[in-house]
Amino acid sequence: MTPRVLIADDHPVYRDGLRLMLTTTGEVQVVGTARDGAEALALAAELAPDVVVMDLQMPVLDGIEATRRLAAAADGPAVLALTMHDDDESVFAAMLAGARGYLVKGADQDEILRAITSVAHGEVIFGPALAARISRYFALLAGSRPPEEEPFPQLTVREREVLQLIAAGLANPQIAERLFLSPKTVRNNVSAIFAKLQVADRAQAIVRARQAGFGR
Numbered sequence: 001m002t003p004r005v006l007i008a009d010d011h012p013v014y015r016d017g018l019r020l021m022l023t024t025t026g027e028v029q030v031v032g033t034a035r036d037g038a039e040a041l042a043l044a045a046e047l048a049p050d051v052v053v054m055d056l057q058m059p060v061l062d063g064i065e066a067t068r069r070l071a072a073a074a075d076g077p078a079v080l081a082l083t084m085h086d087d088d089e090s091v092f093a094a095m096l097a098g099a100r101g102y103l104v105k106g107a108d109q110d111e112i113l114r115a116i117t118s119v120a121h122g123e124v125i126f127g128p129a130l131a132a133r134i135s136r137y138f139a140l141l142a143g144s145r146p147p148e149e150e151p152f153p154q155l156t157v158r159e160r161e162v163l164q165l166i167a168a169g170l171a172n173p174q175i176a177e178r179l180f181l182s183p184k185t186v187r188n189n190v191s192a193i194f195a196k197l198q199v200a201d202r203a204q205a206i207v208r209a210r211q212a213g214f215g216r
Contacts, residue, residue: 018112
């Protein structure tokens, strides 16, 4: 199926040139053009395109906010950002707003067509240079975050399950029934939990467990 495309760009020469280029390929159907983000929203609602090719810097309503509103719609079109700006702030702002693709103006016809087709089919696509930068960014971000340690690592998997149910307010017979365990096994697990958490009774165990997020 030929993707239906709406172009949103405040520069008439570029907007009309892009429309002509895409139309002459016969691979997409340009259903309309918009001069700003507000007009893009109105035309998207009227024309139901599959893809909106969106400039980011536009008057009235910028492309980031227009992208955010389109992405929030239940059956909204995919947004492909096509802009002069390739700085990190613009790239990640567009991503966070919900753009499925990001190209810098100057991309050739084949690259733009591939991007439109890809986002129309639910894929996420970025130009090669931007993709490499995004990968480095998230690699650095992941490396800067220490791995989150689970609370009470001294407990076994079974003891953690029992503690979850203790924190939820269940008594031993209920825990035994829920986990298909014998009452004796539950009592042994509860005793082990108390010892490992260094608590004197069930009430203290519940306080410790709920502080760590158990029982929710």
